[in-house]
Amino acid sequence: GAVVSQHPSWVICKSGTSVKIECRSLDFQATTMFWYRQFPKQSLMLMATSNEGSKATYEQGVEKDKFLINHASLTLSTLTVTSAHPEDSSFYICSARWPGANVLTFGAGSRLTVL
Amino acid sequence: DAKTTQPNSMESNEEEPVHLPCNHSTISGTDYIHWYRQLPSQGPEYVIHGLTSNVNNRMASLAIAEDRKSSTLILHRATLRDAAVYYCILRDLPSNTGNQFYFGTGTSLTVIP
Numbered sequence: 001g002a003v004v005s006q007h008p009s010w011v012i013c014k015s016g017t018s019v020k021i022e023c024r025s026l027d028f029q030a031t032t033m034f035w036y037r038q039f040p041k042q043s044l045m046l047m048a049t050s051n052e053g054s055k056a057t058y059e060q061g062v063e064k065d066k067f068l069i070n071h072a073s074l075t076l077s078t079l080t081v082t083s084a085h086p087e088d089s090s091f092y093i094c095s096a097r098w099p100g101a102n103v104l105t106f107g108a109g110s111r112l113t114v115l
Numbered sequence: 116d117a118k119t120t121q122p123n124s125m126e127s128n129e130e131e132p133v134h135l136p137c138n139h140s141t142i143s144g145t146d147y148i149h150w151y152r153q154l155p156s157q158g159p160e161y162v163i164h165g166l167t168s169n170v171n172n173r174m175a176s177l178a179i180a181e182d183r184k185s186s187t188l189i190l191h192r193a194t195l196r197d198a199a200v201y202y203c204i205l206r207d208l209p210s211n212t213g214n215q216f217y218f219g220t221g222t223s224l225t226v227i228p
Binding site (some may be wrong): 006045091109 | 143147148149151153156157158160161164200202206208215216217218220221
């Protein structure tokens with residue numbers, strides 16, 4: 001149980017376009033989801049906390065107009081990278097808390113390459 | 116957030132036990148000690164967590180020092196599939212929102228056949 005699915009697993013886009021990444025909790029409801037990004041050989045960096053039915057909370061230094069987060073239902077959060085540029089190329093990972101537990105389950109990640 | 120300190124890398128021979136240390140000298144009384152691991156090109160996965168007592172599960176054991184300022188993740192018999200980056204994270208009591216997980220640099224474990 002407690003599976004988080006991400007889609008797409010990888011995406012290549014041209015500079016200036018927008019890319020949407022979906023994060024779904026498959027067998028549980030998640031009022032809160034977390035979005036991370038990870039550059040090669042580096043650790044995960046928390047970008048934002050996605051809250052169902054309300055605005056996301058962004059970490060310091062993360063541009064909220066650049067990385068749009070929508071958490072419209074209890075099982076789906078989306079991250080849209082707007083006007084993507086090569087420096088946005090990264091591994092994006094979402095996670096959600098197991099119901100009733102102090103533990104996170106993570107998606108498999110989405111690798112974004114901006115040409 | 117209380118910080119953790121881990122060695123950047125460790126090596127282990129296959130089928131031997133591995134002890135991965137983590138220092139957290141500024142841990143608070145309500146901080147749980149969590150361990151996650153990340154295999155190459157995958158999202159992290161939960162390994163184990165505990166508060167004060169040692170914990171065992173099918174994946175690993177967690178040994179927590181009496182003063183809680185350090186802990187050790189124990190893999191009893193390392194396999195090649197255990198090669199990953201292991202993250203030690205402190206996290207306060209759960210709540211409906213917030214209580215984010217912040218990842219440190221972790222320990223990259225290499226398992227030698």
